[in-house]
Amino acid sequence: MSIDSDITVRKLEIFIAFMARGNLARTAAALGISSVSVHRALHSLEESLRCPLFIHQGRNLVPMPAAHTLWEYSQEALDLLSRGVEEARKTAGMSQGNLRLGTLYSLTLETIPQLIMGMKLRRPDLELELTMGSNKMLLNRLEEGSLDAVLIATSCEQINHAHLETLPLFEDDIFLAAPAASGLDVSKEADLRDFRTEKFVSLDEGFATWQGFREAFAIAGYEPEIVTRVNDIFSMLSLVQAGVGFTLLPGRMKRVYENSVQLLRLAQPYQMQQNIAIVFERSREHDPNLLALVAEGRMYSRQRGAKS
Incomplete structure (x- = not known):
């Protein structure tokens, strides 16, 4: 079934506003138009639908069941159209603020x-x-x-x-992070095979550093003892600071934690980078x-x- 070209988005907007307020004057004030314009739009909508929507009770327009049905579908239709317009603007590079x-x-x-x-x-x-x-x-x-x-x-x-x-944006090296109390020589590169008996903390699966963690210890040839896993890198470093265990982390954290955590460059077989983009x-x-x-x-x- 084709839709009459006289059933416009503007008429439906006026109709929806009237159904929500139930009064010509309040609808006109909300839309910034005259009461006559509201009445004309509603009457034109009825003519285009070829279906009565309202009955007159004195000076008031009272919605009939058909009006309530149209109201329900009109709200859905305009909401869908609004989302479509927004998505089209995004696709065209005209997004909002x-x-x-x-x-x-x-x-x-x-x-x-x-x-x-x-x-x-x-x-x-x-x-x-x-x-x-x-x-x-x-x-x-x-x-x-x-x-x-x-x-x-x-x-x-x-x-x-x-x-x-x-x-x-940049590439970032991965380091071994140790509790300050461990007293390691930070001028030497860390061979992960030398830390087989140490405890470790790590990020959960899905984090970038976790994948590097797994790859490095696979090269070292053993599964480290992981005491706990956390959901953010700051919590993980707090655990290292507290002496709970060692970990691997990207060099971008070095500047903030260099006084409370020892950072050692990994030996050649374990060296890896994160490409941040x-x-x-x-x-x-x-x-x-x-x-x-x-x-x-x-x-x-x-x-x-x-x-x-």
């Missing part, structure tokens, strides 16, 4: 604050929603559409380059908010490279 950004916990020490400050200078009205989590969780949320971009270790995940764009949907590459993020990411990468 907020960016849903996902990040690893460890990147909140330096990388994320610098990117956010730079983006706020470029787009002062931009609102950022920050989500922290594991590498795997963040990538899943990006692919399901609940995040607009993520900062993750791309070396630890299978990135679908057919529809995901990556902007490399911004990842986002390729179809959104013209989104102004993502363009600002990419621009700041490139600037951050250049500055970091100049320091190293």
Whole structure:
């Protein structure tokens, strides 16, 4: 069944507003139009439907059952249309003034604050929603559409380059972290085979550092004794500080914890890096908010490279 061309979105919006308020004057005030315009739109809608929607009781319009039925479906239809318009704008790179950004916990020490400050200078009205989590969780949320971009270790995940764009930021070495009281010689490289009898703490599966942890000890030829696993890198380092055990961690944590945790470079067989990058949907590459993020990411990468 075809829909009469005179049944417009605007008439349905006026109809929905009237059904919610039940009064011509209140509807007109809410929409910023005259009561006559509201009445005319409702009458025109009835004519286009070829179906009575209201009965007159004095000066009032009283909805009939058909009006309640149309109200229910009209709300669903306009809600769906609104979501479609929003998604179309996103696809065309015309998103609204907020960016849903996902990040690893460890990147909140330096990388994320610098990117956010730079983006706020470029787009002062931009609102950022920050989500922290594991590498795997963040990538899943990006692919399901609940995040607009993520900062993750791309070396630890299978990135679908057919529809995901990556902007490399920096590479980070992995170190052995030991309690300060262990008294190790930090000038020497750590051979993990020498720590077979030590206890370890680690991140849960799905975190970038956990994958490197497994790979390193596979090369060492043994399963370390893991005392506990945690869901963020700061908790893990607190346990190392307290003497609960050793761990492996990325070098970006070194500056904050170098006075309370001993960090040793891994010996040659175990040396590995995390490749940190911004990842986002390729179809959104013209989104102004993502363009600002990419621009700041490139600037951050250049500055970091100049320091190293």
